[in-house]
Amino acid sequence: DIQMTQSPSSLSASVGDRVTISCRASQTIGGFLSWFQQQPGKAPNLLIFAASSLQSGVPSRFSGSGSGTNFTLTISSLQPEDFAVYHCQQTYTTPYTFGQGTKLEI
Amino acid sequence: QVQLQQWGAGLLKPSETLSLTCAFYGESFGGYYWSWIRQPPGKGLEWIGEINHTGSTKYSPSLKSRLTISVDTSKKQFSLNLSSVTAADTAVYYCARYSPEGLDSWGQGTLVTVSS
Numbered sequence: 330d331i332q333m334t335q336s337p338s339s340l341s342a343s344v345g346d347r348v349t350i351s352c353r354a355s356q357t358i359g360g361f362l363s364w365f366q367q368q369p370g371k372a373p374n375l376l377i378f379a380a381s382s383l384q385s386g387v388p389s390r391f392s393g394s395g396s397g398t399n400f401t402l403t404i405s406s407l408q409p410e411d412f413a414v415y416h417c418q419q420t421y422t423t424p425y426t427f428g429q430g431t432k433l434e435i
Numbered sequence: 436q437v438q439l440q441q442w443g444a445g446l447l448k449p450s451e452t453l454s455l456t457c458a459f460y461g462e463s464f465g466g467y468y469w470s471w472i473r474q475p476p477g478k479g480l481e482w483i484g485e486i487n488h489t490g491s492t493k494y495s496p497s498l499k500s501r502l503t504i505s506v507d508t509s510k511k512q513f514s515l516n517l518s519s520v521t522a523a524d525t526a527v528y529y530c531a532r533y534s535p536e537g538l539d540s541w542g543q544g545t546l547v548t549v550s551s
Contacts, residue, residue, distance in 0.1 A: 330496070363537040365480075372529055372541035373480065384536060416480055420537060424495040427480040 331355050331419050335428035342433060346407045350431045352400045352417035361421035364393055364402045367414045367430075376415075377402065407433075437461040441530045441542035443515075447549050453517040457530030457542050458510070464488055468533040469513040471504065473526040474544075481526075485533055486513055520549045 332355035342348050352362065360380040365373035375384045377393035380400055390405040404411055412435055417428040443455035457469070471483040484494040486504045494502050503516040517524060530542040 365538075372531075372544050373538070374541075375537055375539050378537040378539075382536070384539065418480070418482075418538070420533075423482075423485075423493045424497075425482040427482065429479045 330424055331358060331422065331426050333417055333419055333426050333428040335415075335417055335431045337431060338429065339432040339434065341435065342407055343435065344407050344409055348404050348407060348433065350402045350415055350417075350433075352395075352402070352428050354398045354400075354419055354421075357397045358419045358421035360396050361419055362393070362395070362400050363418045363420060364391075365416045365418065366411075367416060369413075373416060437532065437540045439530050439532065439540055439542040441528075441545055443528075443545055443547070445546055445548060447520050447547065449521055449549060449551055450519055451549075453520050453524060453528075453547055453549075454514065455528055455530070455545055455547075456512055456514045458512045459532070460511075464508060464511045468493075469506065470531045470533045470538060471515045472529045472531060472538070474529070475523075475526045483515065483517075483528075520547075522549050525549045 334353045336351045362380045364377040367373040376387050381393045392403045394401050415431045438460040441457040465488040468485040468487050470485040484504050486492045486506050488508050501518045506513045527544045527546050529544050531538040532540040
């Protein structure tokens, strides 16, 4: 299985900050990477697909970059509703593994 | 508008079989893979497996021996059966649609607790 490692595991930030979350794959996955946001008690919500494509309806302050084994999710200016858990997932090959999650908190 | 609604038993005893069903409300059922994902309390997401409208499946190797995913295209539903459950299978189970954009629509989640 491809192992996905996110860093950091948790992150404290303030409204208006620019934050970056990293995701590393144990082997190359091309651009087959998604990012999700999960609010407490809710299902995950797709933010970014194909490493850098913004899902419809997602605010433009979210962006993704990277290819191969190293990927990044950036939130350009944090809003109160952005405090949540973020997950990366590779869809290069099954099983489609997830990172362990990054908790973004105030 | 796309919606997934799931249901199934929430409390099981060890060795029983977990059964969940997910219904798709939308226009097109074919052309996608229909997925199951789980999340143990306080932990990360785990991909379980997926099926398409023809019944072609892909399973997680760690669960494959106990896992069956099936589809009923006439009802636009797909189901998860996981046999011989243990406490380690306690989790919130989600169904989701896998489109070219990824897992773009999710069910509401079902907490399944395995306890004697």
